[in-house]
Amino acid sequence: DGGITQSPKYLFRKEGQNVTLSCEQNLNHDAMYWYRQDPGQGLRLIYYSQIVNDFQKGDIAEGYSVSREKKESFPLTVTSAQKNPTAFYLCASSSGTGQGSQPQHFGDGTRLSIL
Amino acid sequence: GQQVMQIPQYQHVQEGEDFTTYCNSSTTLSNIQWYKQRPGGHPVFLIQLVKSGEVKKQKRLTFQFGEAKKNSSLHITATQTTDVGTYFCAGRSGKFYFGSGTKLNVKP
Numbered sequence: 001d002g003g004i005t006q007s008p009k010y011l012f013r014k015e016g017q018n019v020t021l022s023c024e025q026n027l028n029h030d031a032m033y034w035y036r037q038d039p040g041q042g043l044r045l046i047y048y049s050q051i052v053n054d055f056q057k058g059d060i061a062e063g064y065s066v067s068r069e070k071k072e073s074f075p076l077t078v079t080s081a082q083k084n085p086t087a088f089y090l091c092a093s094s095s096g097t098g099q100g101s102q103p104q105h106f107g108d109g110t111r112l113s114i115l
Numbered sequence: 116g117q118q119v120m121q122i123p124q125y126q127h128v129q130e131g132e133d134f135t136t137y138c139n140s141s142t143t144l145s146n147i148q149w150y151k152q153r154p155g156g157h158p159v160f161l162i163q164l165v166k167s168g169e170v171k172k173q174k175r176l177t178f179q180f181g182e183a184k185k186n187s188s189l190h191i192t193a194t195q196t197t198d199v200g201t202y203f204c205a206g207r208s209g210k211f212y213f214g215s216g217t218k219l220n221v222k223p
Contacts, residue, residue: 042203
């Protein structure tokens with residue numbers, strides 16, 4: 001059954017700690033994205049990748065890092081530099097490499113909170 | 116800043132009433148996509164519009180793309196409780212931006 005798997009579903013971060021959110025897709029999509037969603041707000045792009053070993057900063061990349069070593073995987077690290085990390089994080093993928101040119105398929109998300 | 120504006124932010128309707136959400140951009144969009152996010156869920160793609168003046172229907176949902184390709188609307192006829200959720204538009208003008216969403220609550 002094809003789709004996007006995000007883990008964990010819930011994550012708690014201690015002050016000064018880096019945490020990594022996992023995103024795996026078996027849709028054979030080239031493009032993958034990370035979004036942040038705050039209550040009552042839309043989705044803001046953190047990072048996106050259109051091809052393996054390449055990624056681009058989105059509108060709110062500060063305090064986050066990513067890697068794209070495999071087509072199927074696009075993990076997001078929330079570093080200690082991100083002072084307000086509490087949010088709902090959504091990973092998405094799409095076919096094609098033009099952002100927004102094709103429908104995006106989303107994972108179930110990870111809710112990150114500060115301890 | 117926000118490239119795609121969406122109104123209203125919230126809409127409460129009685130079941131059976133109609134609902135419309137609007138999406139506006141200051142620049143011409145190459146396409147517009149609509150997504151639905153159920154409470155506690157993730158956004159799910161509904162439709163994409165590409166052509167000027169395009170109108171597409173999915174059962175009780177009607178999607179329009181403006182003639183100038185700067186605005187779009189989603190209209191739901193005779194809402195049902197299953198329509199509850201937040202509806203997002205997303206448009207591409209160089210970069211791709213999501214609107215802030217319209218949260219729809221349907222009272223039975």
